Amino acid sequence: MPTRRTVGWSAAVGAAAVLWTGGIAHADGPAEDTTSDSPPPASGDADNQELSAAVSRIKVTQVSGPTGGKQGTLASTDVNWEPPPCWYEPVMTPEQLKKFSETGLALGHVSPHVSWGGQKLWTAHYRDGKDAYNYEDESLITRKGYDNYNLGKDGYFWRGVARDLEDPDSYGCERVMFWQDAGEVPDVPNAPTPKTLAEYAYNKVKVPDTEVELKPEGESTVNLPTWVWLDKGTFKDVKVRATLPNTGLWAETTAKPVALHLDPGTDDAEVFPSSGDCAINDDGSIGTPYTKGNADETPPCGIRYLRATDGAPYQLSASVTWKITWEGSDGSAGDLPDGTFETTQDMNVQEIQSINR
Structure with missing residues:
Protein backbone atom coordinates (compact mmCIF):
# COMPACT_ATOMS: atom_id res chain seq x y z
CA MET A 1 0.00 0.00 0.00
CA GLN A 62 -34.57 -5.17 -9.59
CA VAL A 63 -36.00 -6.19 -12.94
CA SER A 64 -37.60 -9.51 -12.01
CA GLY A 65 -37.91 -12.00 -9.19
CA PRO A 66 -39.64 -12.02 -5.80
CA THR A 67 -39.68 -8.74 -3.88
CA GLY A 68 -41.55 -9.65 -0.69
CA GLY A 69 -40.76 -11.75 2.36
CA LYS A 70 -37.39 -12.41 3.92
CA GLN A 71 -34.44 -11.86 1.62
CA GLY A 72 -30.67 -11.78 1.78
CA THR A 73 -27.53 -11.26 -0.28
CA LEU A 74 -25.41 -13.96 -1.88
CA ALA A 75 -22.05 -15.27 -0.71
CA SER A 76 -19.67 -16.17 -3.53
CA THR A 77 -18.60 -19.80 -3.77
CA ASP A 78 -15.20 -18.53 -4.91
CA VAL A 79 -13.60 -17.28 -1.69
CA ASN A 80 -10.93 -15.43 -3.67
CA TRP A 81 -13.37 -13.45 -5.82
CA GLU A 82 -14.28 -9.87 -4.96
CA PRO A 83 -16.03 -7.05 -6.84
CA PRO A 84 -13.72 -4.46 -8.45
CA PRO A 85 -11.83 -2.41 -5.84
CA THR A 193 -17.34 -1.34 -18.31
CA PRO A 194 -20.58 -3.32 -18.30
CA LYS A 195 -18.69 -6.08 -16.50
CA THR A 196 -17.71 -3.58 -13.80
CA LEU A 197 -21.38 -2.80 -13.28
CA ALA A 198 -22.34 -6.48 -13.26
CA GLU A 199 -19.73 -7.23 -10.61
CA TYR A 200 -20.80 -4.20 -8.57
CA ALA A 201 -24.38 -5.49 -8.67
CA TYR A 202 -23.39 -8.96 -7.39
CA ASN A 203 -23.81 -7.96 -3.75
CA LYS A 204 -27.05 -6.10 -4.55
CA VAL A 205 -28.92 -9.21 -5.69
CA LYS A 206 -31.58 -10.07 -3.10
CA VAL A 207 -32.68 -13.70 -3.02
CA PRO A 208 -35.51 -15.24 -0.98
CA ASP A 209 -35.07 -17.07 2.29
CA THR A 210 -34.47 -20.83 2.10
CA GLU A 211 -36.85 -22.39 4.63
CA VAL A 212 -37.74 -25.85 3.30
CA GLU A 213 -40.88 -27.90 3.85
CA LEU A 214 -40.52 -31.05 5.94
CA LYS A 215 -42.54 -34.20 6.53
CA PRO A 216 -43.06 -35.09 9.29
CA GLU A 217 -43.34 -31.48 10.42
CA GLY A 218 -41.83 -30.10 13.59
CA GLU A 219 -40.30 -33.29 14.95
CA SER A 220 -38.51 -36.19 13.28
CA THR A 221 -38.09 -39.72 14.57
CA VAL A 222 -34.80 -41.58 14.90
CA ASN A 223 -34.08 -43.87 11.91
CA LEU A 224 -37.14 -42.71 9.95
CA PRO A 225 -36.58 -40.45 6.93
CA THR A 226 -37.62 -36.82 6.88
CA TRP A 227 -38.73 -35.71 3.42
CA VAL A 228 -37.58 -32.29 2.21
CA TRP A 229 -39.05 -30.38 -0.71
CA LEU A 230 -39.89 -26.98 -2.09
CA ASP A 231 -42.90 -26.39 -4.30
CA LYS A 232 -42.40 -25.15 -7.84
CA GLY A 233 -42.29 -21.39 -8.08
CA THR A 234 -40.76 -20.98 -4.62
CA PHE A 235 -37.46 -20.03 -6.24
CA LYS A 236 -37.41 -17.98 -9.41
CA ASP A 237 -34.68 -16.18 -11.30
CA VAL A 238 -33.72 -12.81 -9.83
CA LYS A 239 -32.49 -10.13 -12.22
CA VAL A 240 -31.08 -6.70 -11.37
CA ARG A 241 -30.00 -3.89 -13.68
CA ALA A 242 -27.04 -1.65 -12.84
CA THR A 243 -26.75 1.66 -14.69
CA LEU A 244 -24.02 4.31 -14.52
CA PRO A 245 -25.70 7.66 -15.29
CA ASN A 246 -24.32 9.88 -18.06
CA THR A 247 -22.31 7.06 -19.64
CA GLY A 248 -24.79 4.85 -21.52
CA LEU A 249 -23.34 1.87 -19.64
CA TRP A 250 -25.57 -0.76 -18.07
CA ALA A 251 -25.51 -4.43 -17.16
CA GLU A 252 -28.14 -6.92 -16.12
CA THR A 253 -27.08 -9.57 -13.61
CA THR A 254 -29.24 -12.69 -13.31
CA ALA A 255 -29.23 -15.21 -10.45
CA LYS A 256 -30.78 -18.60 -11.31
CA PRO A 257 -31.34 -21.21 -8.56
CA VAL A 258 -29.70 -24.51 -9.52
CA ALA A 259 -29.36 -26.69 -6.40
CA LEU A 260 -30.27 -27.11 -2.74
CA HIS A 261 -27.67 -28.42 -0.28
CA LEU A 262 -28.71 -29.93 3.05
CA ASP A 263 -26.57 -30.11 6.18
CA PRO A 264 -28.37 -31.93 9.02
CA GLY A 265 -26.42 -30.13 11.73
CA THR A 266 -24.96 -33.33 13.22
CA ASP A 267 -22.72 -36.21 12.17
CA ASP A 268 -25.35 -38.60 13.47
CA ALA A 269 -27.45 -38.39 10.33
CA GLU A 270 -27.71 -39.51 6.71
CA VAL A 271 -28.69 -37.22 3.84
CA PHE A 272 -30.37 -38.10 0.55
CA PRO A 273 -28.76 -38.00 -1.88
CA SER A 274 -25.52 -38.78 -0.06
CA SER A 275 -23.88 -35.59 -1.34
CA GLY A 276 -26.61 -33.53 0.30
CA ASP A 277 -27.20 -31.78 -3.04
CA CYS A 278 -30.83 -31.86 -4.16
CA ALA A 279 -31.22 -30.78 -7.77
CA ILE A 280 -33.90 -28.33 -8.82
CA ASN A 281 -36.44 -30.02 -11.07
CA ASP A 282 -37.41 -28.70 -14.50
CA ASP A 283 -40.60 -27.16 -13.10
CA GLY A 284 -38.66 -25.27 -10.41
CA SER A 285 -39.54 -27.62 -7.55
CA ILE A 286 -37.01 -29.38 -5.33
CA GLY A 287 -37.42 -32.96 -4.14
CA THR A 288 -40.75 -34.76 -4.02
CA PRO A 289 -43.61 -34.00 -1.61
CA TYR A 290 -44.29 -36.67 0.99
CA THR A 291 -47.46 -38.67 0.51
CA LYS A 292 -49.16 -41.09 2.86
CA GLY A 293 -47.55 -44.50 2.67
CA ASN A 294 -44.05 -43.19 1.92
CA ALA A 295 -42.86 -43.29 5.53
CA ASP A 296 -40.40 -46.16 5.02
CA GLU A 297 -39.20 -45.16 1.55
CA THR A 298 -36.00 -43.28 0.81
CA PRO A 299 -36.80 -39.69 -0.24
CA PRO A 300 -35.05 -38.19 -3.28
CA CYS A 301 -34.24 -35.21 -1.03
CA GLY A 302 -34.20 -35.68 2.71
CA ILE A 303 -32.53 -36.65 5.96
CA ARG A 304 -32.50 -39.57 8.37
CA TYR A 305 -31.40 -38.74 11.90
CA LEU A 306 -29.68 -41.54 13.82
CA ARG A 307 -29.71 -40.00 17.29
CA ALA A 308 -32.38 -38.09 19.18
CA THR A 309 -31.88 -34.52 20.27
CA ASP A 310 -31.22 -33.93 23.94
CA GLY A 311 -32.63 -30.56 24.93
CA ALA A 312 -31.20 -28.46 22.11
CA PRO A 313 -32.51 -29.06 18.55
CA TYR A 314 -30.24 -29.81 15.62
CA GLN A 315 -29.71 -26.89 13.25
CA LEU A 316 -30.77 -28.03 9.79
CA SER A 317 -29.02 -25.89 7.20
CA ALA A 318 -30.54 -25.41 3.75
CA SER A 319 -28.33 -23.63 1.24
CA VAL A 320 -29.43 -22.77 -2.29
CA THR A 321 -26.79 -22.34 -5.00
CA TRP A 322 -27.49 -19.63 -7.57
CA LYS A 323 -25.81 -19.49 -10.97
CA ILE A 324 -24.88 -15.88 -11.83
CA THR A 325 -24.72 -14.57 -15.39
CA TRP A 326 -24.67 -11.08 -16.87
CA GLU A 327 -25.10 -9.19 -20.13
CA GLY A 328 -24.16 -5.61 -20.90
CA SER A 329 -25.03 -2.57 -22.97
CA ASP A 330 -22.26 -3.26 -25.50
CA GLY A 331 -23.36 -6.84 -26.20
CA SER A 332 -20.82 -8.36 -23.83
CA ALA A 333 -21.86 -11.16 -21.49
CA GLY A 334 -20.39 -13.71 -19.14
CA ASP A 335 -20.54 -15.64 -15.91
CA LEU A 336 -19.73 -14.61 -12.35
CA PRO A 337 -18.97 -17.03 -9.51
CA ASP A 338 -21.94 -19.00 -8.23
CA GLY A 339 -23.53 -17.58 -5.10
CA THR A 340 -25.10 -19.28 -2.10
CA PHE A 341 -27.67 -18.22 0.45
CA GLU A 342 -28.11 -20.28 3.59
CA THR A 343 -30.72 -20.43 6.33
CA THR A 344 -31.11 -22.75 9.32
CA GLN A 345 -34.14 -24.14 11.10
CA ASP A 346 -34.61 -26.15 14.30
CA MET A 347 -34.94 -29.93 14.02
CA ASN A 348 -36.15 -31.87 17.06
CA VAL A 349 -35.63 -35.62 16.81
CA GLN A 350 -37.43 -38.10 19.10
CA GLU A 351 -36.87 -41.75 19.92
CA ILE A 352 -39.55 -44.25 18.95
CA GLN A 353 -41.46 -45.04 22.12
CA SER A 354 -42.46 -48.66 22.76
CA ILE A 355 -44.28 -50.38 25.64
CA ASN A 356 -43.00 -53.71 26.97
CA ARG A 357 -45.67 -56.02 28.44
Whole structure:
Protein backbone atom coordinates (compact mmCIF):
# COMPACT_ATOMS: atom_id res chain seq x y z
CA MET A 1 0.00 0.00 0.00
CA PRO A 2 1.31 3.49 -0.78
CA THR A 3 2.71 5.30 2.20
CA ARG A 4 1.46 8.64 3.43
CA ARG A 5 3.05 11.54 1.53
CA THR A 6 2.76 15.32 1.30
CA VAL A 7 3.22 16.82 -2.17
CA GLY A 8 3.75 20.51 -2.85
CA TRP A 9 1.84 22.54 -5.42
CA SER A 10 3.50 24.93 -7.84
CA ALA A 11 4.77 28.21 -6.49
CA ALA A 12 1.82 30.02 -8.03
CA VAL A 13 -0.46 28.35 -5.51
CA GLY A 14 1.74 29.47 -2.65
CA ALA A 15 2.11 27.23 0.33
CA ALA A 16 -0.96 25.10 -0.40
CA ALA A 17 -0.36 21.36 -0.51
CA VAL A 18 -2.05 18.09 -1.32
CA LEU A 19 -1.96 15.51 1.46
CA TRP A 20 -1.94 11.85 0.44
CA THR A 21 -4.04 9.08 1.96
CA GLY A 22 -7.27 10.69 3.01
CA GLY A 23 -5.79 13.91 4.41
CA ILE A 24 -7.04 17.45 3.82
CA ALA A 25 -5.01 19.89 1.74
CA HIS A 26 -5.51 23.45 2.96
CA ALA A 27 -5.26 26.41 0.62
CA ASP A 28 -4.19 28.92 3.25
CA GLY A 29 -1.01 27.40 4.61
CA PRO A 30 1.26 24.36 4.79
CA ALA A 31 -0.42 20.98 4.72
CA GLU A 32 -1.18 19.41 8.07
CA ASP A 33 -1.81 15.75 8.73
CA THR A 34 -5.47 16.06 9.61
CA THR A 35 -6.46 12.57 8.57
CA SER A 36 -9.27 10.84 10.41
CA ASP A 37 -10.99 7.46 10.33
CA SER A 38 -14.00 8.90 8.51
CA PRO A 39 -13.49 10.79 5.22
CA PRO A 40 -14.64 14.41 5.41
CA PRO A 41 -17.96 15.27 3.83
CA ALA A 42 -18.25 17.48 0.79
CA SER A 43 -19.39 21.08 1.23
CA GLY A 44 -21.04 23.67 -0.94
CA ASP A 45 -24.48 23.96 -2.47
CA ALA A 46 -23.88 22.39 -5.88
CA ASP A 47 -26.50 19.93 -7.05
CA ASN A 48 -25.36 16.30 -7.13
CA GLN A 49 -22.07 17.41 -5.60
CA GLU A 50 -21.29 14.52 -3.29
CA LEU A 51 -17.54 14.03 -3.27
CA SER A 52 -17.25 11.33 -0.66
CA ALA A 53 -14.57 8.77 -1.40
CA ALA A 54 -16.96 5.80 -1.27
CA VAL A 55 -20.18 7.17 -2.81
CA SER A 56 -20.96 5.54 -6.14
CA ARG A 57 -23.54 6.86 -8.57
CA ILE A 58 -24.28 3.41 -9.98
CA LYS A 59 -28.03 2.78 -9.74
CA VAL A 60 -29.24 -0.79 -9.17
CA THR A 61 -32.88 -1.76 -9.69
CA GLN A 62 -34.57 -5.17 -9.59
CA VAL A 63 -36.00 -6.19 -12.94
CA SER A 64 -37.60 -9.51 -12.01
CA GLY A 65 -37.91 -12.00 -9.19
CA PRO A 66 -39.64 -12.02 -5.80
CA THR A 67 -39.68 -8.74 -3.88
CA GLY A 68 -41.55 -9.65 -0.69
CA GLY A 69 -40.76 -11.75 2.36
CA LYS A 70 -37.39 -12.41 3.92
CA GLN A 71 -34.44 -11.86 1.62
CA GLY A 72 -30.67 -11.78 1.78
CA THR A 73 -27.53 -11.26 -0.28
CA LEU A 74 -25.41 -13.96 -1.88
CA ALA A 75 -22.05 -15.27 -0.71
CA SER A 76 -19.67 -16.17 -3.53
CA THR A 77 -18.60 -19.80 -3.77
CA ASP A 78 -15.20 -18.53 -4.91
CA VAL A 79 -13.60 -17.28 -1.69
CA ASN A 80 -10.93 -15.43 -3.67
CA TRP A 81 -13.37 -13.45 -5.82
CA GLU A 82 -14.28 -9.87 -4.96
CA PRO A 83 -16.03 -7.05 -6.84
CA PRO A 84 -13.72 -4.46 -8.45
CA PRO A 85 -11.83 -2.41 -5.84
CA CYS A 86 -12.22 0.90 -7.69
CA TRP A 87 -13.38 2.50 -10.92
CA TYR A 88 -14.03 5.95 -12.40
CA GLU A 89 -17.39 7.73 -12.68
CA PRO A 90 -18.65 11.08 -14.01
CA VAL A 91 -19.46 13.26 -11.00
CA MET A 92 -19.91 16.91 -12.05
CA THR A 93 -20.71 19.17 -14.94
CA PRO A 94 -18.65 22.37 -15.35
CA GLU A 95 -21.47 24.38 -13.79
CA GLN A 96 -21.72 22.06 -10.78
CA LEU A 97 -17.96 22.11 -10.23
CA LYS A 98 -17.88 25.91 -10.37
CA LYS A 99 -20.64 26.18 -7.79
CA PHE A 100 -18.98 23.60 -5.54
CA SER A 101 -15.53 25.18 -5.80
CA GLU A 102 -16.69 28.71 -5.05
CA THR A 103 -19.23 27.95 -2.29
CA GLY A 104 -18.57 27.33 1.38
CA LEU A 105 -15.50 25.36 2.42
CA ALA A 106 -15.21 23.45 -0.87
CA LEU A 107 -14.17 20.33 1.00
CA GLY A 108 -14.26 16.97 -0.78
CA HIS A 109 -12.31 14.16 -2.37
CA VAL A 110 -10.52 14.73 -5.66
CA SER A 111 -9.59 11.03 -5.74
CA PRO A 112 -10.51 8.14 -3.43
CA HIS A 113 -7.69 8.78 -0.97
CA VAL A 114 -7.06 12.50 -1.45
CA SER A 115 -9.31 15.32 -0.29
CA TRP A 116 -8.92 19.02 -0.94
CA GLY A 117 -10.10 21.54 1.63
CA GLY A 118 -10.42 25.22 0.74
CA GLN A 119 -11.67 27.05 -2.32
CA LYS A 120 -8.17 28.04 -3.42
CA LEU A 121 -7.15 24.47 -4.24
CA TRP A 122 -10.22 23.88 -6.40
CA THR A 123 -10.23 27.23 -8.16
CA ALA A 124 -6.46 27.15 -8.82
CA HIS A 125 -6.64 23.87 -10.73
CA TYR A 126 -10.10 23.86 -12.28
CA ARG A 127 -10.59 27.60 -12.90
CA ASP A 128 -7.15 29.20 -13.16
CA GLY A 129 -5.26 26.51 -15.07
CA LYS A 130 -2.69 25.63 -12.40
CA ASP A 131 -1.13 22.18 -12.58
CA ALA A 132 -1.97 19.63 -9.91
CA TYR A 133 0.39 17.00 -8.59
CA ASN A 134 -0.53 13.62 -7.24
CA TYR A 135 0.88 10.15 -6.66
CA GLU A 136 -0.41 7.42 -8.95
CA ASP A 137 1.13 3.95 -8.82
CA GLU A 138 3.93 5.26 -6.59
CA SER A 139 4.87 7.93 -9.15
CA LEU A 140 4.45 11.70 -8.96
CA ILE A 141 2.18 12.78 -11.82
CA THR A 142 1.54 16.29 -13.14
CA ARG A 143 -1.98 17.03 -14.34
CA LYS A 144 -2.63 20.12 -16.43
CA GLY A 145 -5.11 22.66 -15.10
CA TYR A 146 -8.40 23.79 -16.66
CA ASP A 147 -9.67 27.10 -17.97
CA ASN A 148 -12.73 28.30 -16.06
CA TYR A 149 -14.04 24.79 -15.24
CA ASN A 150 -14.49 24.03 -18.99
CA LEU A 151 -17.68 26.09 -18.93
CA GLY A 152 -19.42 25.93 -22.30
CA LYS A 153 -18.14 22.44 -23.05
CA ASP A 154 -20.34 19.34 -23.06
CA GLY A 155 -19.04 16.69 -20.73
CA TYR A 156 -18.27 15.74 -17.14
CA PHE A 157 -15.48 15.72 -14.64
CA TRP A 158 -14.73 12.12 -13.68
CA ARG A 159 -13.30 10.85 -10.40
CA GLY A 160 -12.33 7.50 -8.91
CA VAL A 161 -14.58 5.65 -6.47
CA ALA A 162 -13.24 3.01 -4.08
CA ARG A 163 -15.40 0.16 -2.78
CA ASP A 164 -13.21 -0.30 0.30
CA LEU A 165 -10.65 2.37 1.18
CA GLU A 166 -8.69 -0.15 3.28
CA ASP A 167 -8.11 -2.39 0.26
CA PRO A 168 -4.59 -1.77 -1.14
CA ASP A 169 -5.96 -2.26 -4.67
CA SER A 170 -8.26 0.74 -4.18
CA TYR A 171 -5.21 2.93 -4.86
CA GLY A 172 -5.54 2.08 -8.56
CA CYS A 173 -7.93 5.00 -9.21
CA GLU A 174 -5.97 7.94 -7.80
CA ARG A 175 -5.96 10.18 -10.86
CA VAL A 176 -7.04 13.69 -9.84
CA MET A 177 -10.61 14.40 -10.99
CA PHE A 178 -10.41 14.95 -14.76
CA TRP A 179 -12.45 15.96 -17.79
CA GLN A 180 -14.12 13.70 -20.36
CA ASP A 181 -16.32 14.79 -23.27
CA ALA A 182 -19.98 13.76 -23.15
CA GLY A 183 -20.82 10.37 -24.61
CA GLU A 184 -17.32 9.02 -24.06
CA VAL A 185 -15.81 6.71 -21.47
CA PRO A 186 -12.23 7.70 -20.60
CA ASP A 187 -9.40 5.53 -21.90
CA VAL A 188 -7.74 4.98 -18.53
CA PRO A 189 -7.00 1.93 -16.37
CA ASN A 190 -10.05 0.93 -14.31
CA ALA A 191 -12.47 2.79 -16.56
CA PRO A 192 -15.96 1.36 -16.03
CA THR A 193 -17.34 -1.34 -18.31
CA PRO A 194 -20.58 -3.32 -18.30
CA LYS A 195 -18.69 -6.08 -16.50
CA THR A 196 -17.71 -3.58 -13.80
CA LEU A 197 -21.38 -2.80 -13.28
CA ALA A 198 -22.34 -6.48 -13.26
CA GLU A 199 -19.73 -7.23 -10.61
CA TYR A 200 -20.80 -4.20 -8.57
CA ALA A 201 -24.38 -5.49 -8.67
CA TYR A 202 -23.39 -8.96 -7.39
CA ASN A 203 -23.81 -7.96 -3.75
CA LYS A 204 -27.05 -6.10 -4.55
CA VAL A 205 -28.92 -9.21 -5.69
CA LYS A 206 -31.58 -10.07 -3.10
CA VAL A 207 -32.68 -13.70 -3.02
CA PRO A 208 -35.51 -15.24 -0.98
CA ASP A 209 -35.07 -17.07 2.29
CA THR A 210 -34.47 -20.83 2.10
CA GLU A 211 -36.85 -22.39 4.63
CA VAL A 212 -37.74 -25.85 3.30
CA GLU A 213 -40.88 -27.90 3.85
CA LEU A 214 -40.52 -31.05 5.94
CA LYS A 215 -42.54 -34.20 6.53
CA PRO A 216 -43.06 -35.09 9.29
CA GLU A 217 -43.34 -31.48 10.42
CA GLY A 218 -41.83 -30.10 13.59
CA GLU A 219 -40.30 -33.29 14.95
CA SER A 220 -38.51 -36.19 13.28
CA THR A 221 -38.09 -39.72 14.57
CA VAL A 222 -34.80 -41.58 14.90
CA ASN A 223 -34.08 -43.87 11.91
CA LEU A 224 -37.14 -42.71 9.95
CA PRO A 225 -36.58 -40.45 6.93
CA THR A 226 -37.62 -36.82 6.88
CA TRP A 227 -38.73 -35.71 3.42
CA VAL A 228 -37.58 -32.29 2.21
CA TRP A 229 -39.05 -30.38 -0.71
CA LEU A 230 -39.89 -26.98 -2.09
CA ASP A 231 -42.90 -26.39 -4.30
CA LYS A 232 -42.40 -25.15 -7.84
CA GLY A 233 -42.29 -21.39 -8.08
CA THR A 234 -40.76 -20.98 -4.62
CA PHE A 235 -37.46 -20.03 -6.24
CA LYS A 236 -37.41 -17.98 -9.41
CA ASP A 237 -34.68 -16.18 -11.30
CA VAL A 238 -33.72 -12.81 -9.83
CA LYS A 239 -32.49 -10.13 -12.22
CA VAL A 240 -31.08 -6.70 -11.37
CA ARG A 241 -30.00 -3.89 -13.68
CA ALA A 242 -27.04 -1.65 -12.84
CA THR A 243 -26.75 1.66 -14.69
CA LEU A 244 -24.02 4.31 -14.52
CA PRO A 245 -25.70 7.66 -15.29
CA ASN A 246 -24.32 9.88 -18.06
CA THR A 247 -22.31 7.06 -19.64
CA GLY A 248 -24.79 4.85 -21.52
CA LEU A 249 -23.34 1.87 -19.64
CA TRP A 250 -25.57 -0.76 -18.07
CA ALA A 251 -25.51 -4.43 -17.16
CA GLU A 252 -28.14 -6.92 -16.12
CA THR A 253 -27.08 -9.57 -13.61
CA THR A 254 -29.24 -12.69 -13.31
CA ALA A 255 -29.23 -15.21 -10.45
CA LYS A 256 -30.78 -18.60 -11.31
CA PRO A 257 -31.34 -21.21 -8.56
CA VAL A 258 -29.70 -24.51 -9.52
CA ALA A 259 -29.36 -26.69 -6.40
CA LEU A 260 -30.27 -27.11 -2.74
CA HIS A 261 -27.67 -28.42 -0.28
CA LEU A 262 -28.71 -29.93 3.05
CA ASP A 263 -26.57 -30.11 6.18
CA PRO A 264 -28.37 -31.93 9.02
CA GLY A 265 -26.42 -30.13 11.73
CA THR A 266 -24.96 -33.33 13.22
CA ASP A 267 -22.72 -36.21 12.17
CA ASP A 268 -25.35 -38.60 13.47
CA ALA A 269 -27.45 -38.39 10.33
CA GLU A 270 -27.71 -39.51 6.71
CA VAL A 271 -28.69 -37.22 3.84
CA PHE A 272 -30.37 -38.10 0.55
CA PRO A 273 -28.76 -38.00 -1.88
CA SER A 274 -25.52 -38.78 -0.06
CA SER A 275 -23.88 -35.59 -1.34
CA GLY A 276 -26.61 -33.53 0.30
CA ASP A 277 -27.20 -31.78 -3.04
CA CYS A 278 -30.83 -31.86 -4.16
CA ALA A 279 -31.22 -30.78 -7.77
CA ILE A 280 -33.90 -28.33 -8.82
CA ASN A 281 -36.44 -30.02 -11.07
CA ASP A 282 -37.41 -28.70 -14.50
CA ASP A 283 -40.60 -27.16 -13.10
CA GLY A 284 -38.66 -25.27 -10.41
CA SER A 285 -39.54 -27.62 -7.55
CA ILE A 286 -37.01 -29.38 -5.33
CA GLY A 287 -37.42 -32.96 -4.14
CA THR A 288 -40.75 -34.76 -4.02
CA PRO A 289 -43.61 -34.00 -1.61
CA TYR A 290 -44.29 -36.67 0.99
CA THR A 291 -47.46 -38.67 0.51
CA LYS A 292 -49.16 -41.09 2.86
CA GLY A 293 -47.55 -44.50 2.67
CA ASN A 294 -44.05 -43.19 1.92
CA ALA A 295 -42.86 -43.29 5.53
CA ASP A 296 -40.40 -46.16 5.02
CA GLU A 297 -39.20 -45.16 1.55
CA THR A 298 -36.00 -43.28 0.81
CA PRO A 299 -36.80 -39.69 -0.24
CA PRO A 300 -35.05 -38.19 -3.28
CA CYS A 301 -34.24 -35.21 -1.03
CA GLY A 302 -34.20 -35.68 2.71
CA ILE A 303 -32.53 -36.65 5.96
CA ARG A 304 -32.50 -39.57 8.37
CA TYR A 305 -31.40 -38.74 11.90
CA LEU A 306 -29.68 -41.54 13.82
CA ARG A 307 -29.71 -40.00 17.29
CA ALA A 308 -32.38 -38.09 19.18
CA THR A 309 -31.88 -34.52 20.27
CA ASP A 310 -31.22 -33.93 23.94
CA GLY A 311 -32.63 -30.56 24.93
CA ALA A 312 -31.20 -28.46 22.11
CA PRO A 313 -32.51 -29.06 18.55
CA TYR A 314 -30.24 -29.81 15.62
CA GLN A 315 -29.71 -26.89 13.25
CA LEU A 316 -30.77 -28.03 9.79
CA SER A 317 -29.02 -25.89 7.20
CA ALA A 318 -30.54 -25.41 3.75
CA SER A 319 -28.33 -23.63 1.24
CA VAL A 320 -29.43 -22.77 -2.29
CA THR A 321 -26.79 -22.34 -5.00
CA TRP A 322 -27.49 -19.63 -7.57
CA LYS A 323 -25.81 -19.49 -10.97
CA ILE A 324 -24.88 -15.88 -11.83
CA THR A 325 -24.72 -14.57 -15.39
CA TRP A 326 -24.67 -11.08 -16.87
CA GLU A 327 -25.10 -9.19 -20.13
CA GLY A 328 -24.16 -5.61 -20.90
CA SER A 329 -25.03 -2.57 -22.97
CA ASP A 330 -22.26 -3.26 -25.50
CA GLY A 331 -23.36 -6.84 -26.20
CA SER A 332 -20.82 -8.36 -23.83
CA ALA A 333 -21.86 -11.16 -21.49
CA GLY A 334 -20.39 -13.71 -19.14
CA ASP A 335 -20.54 -15.64 -15.91
CA LEU A 336 -19.73 -14.61 -12.35
CA PRO A 337 -18.97 -17.03 -9.51
CA ASP A 338 -21.94 -19.00 -8.23
CA GLY A 339 -23.53 -17.58 -5.10
CA THR A 340 -25.10 -19.28 -2.10
CA PHE A 341 -27.67 -18.22 0.45
CA GLU A 342 -28.11 -20.28 3.59
CA THR A 343 -30.72 -20.43 6.33
CA THR A 344 -31.11 -22.75 9.32
CA GLN A 345 -34.14 -24.14 11.10
CA ASP A 346 -34.61 -26.15 14.30
CA MET A 347 -34.94 -29.93 14.02
CA ASN A 348 -36.15 -31.87 17.06
CA VAL A 349 -35.63 -35.62 16.81
CA GLN A 350 -37.43 -38.10 19.10
CA GLU A 351 -36.87 -41.75 19.92
CA ILE A 352 -39.55 -44.25 18.95
CA GLN A 353 -41.46 -45.04 22.12
CA SER A 354 -42.46 -48.66 22.76
CA ILE A 355 -44.28 -50.38 25.64
CA ASN A 356 -43.00 -53.71 26.97
CA ARG A 357 -45.67 -56.02 28.44
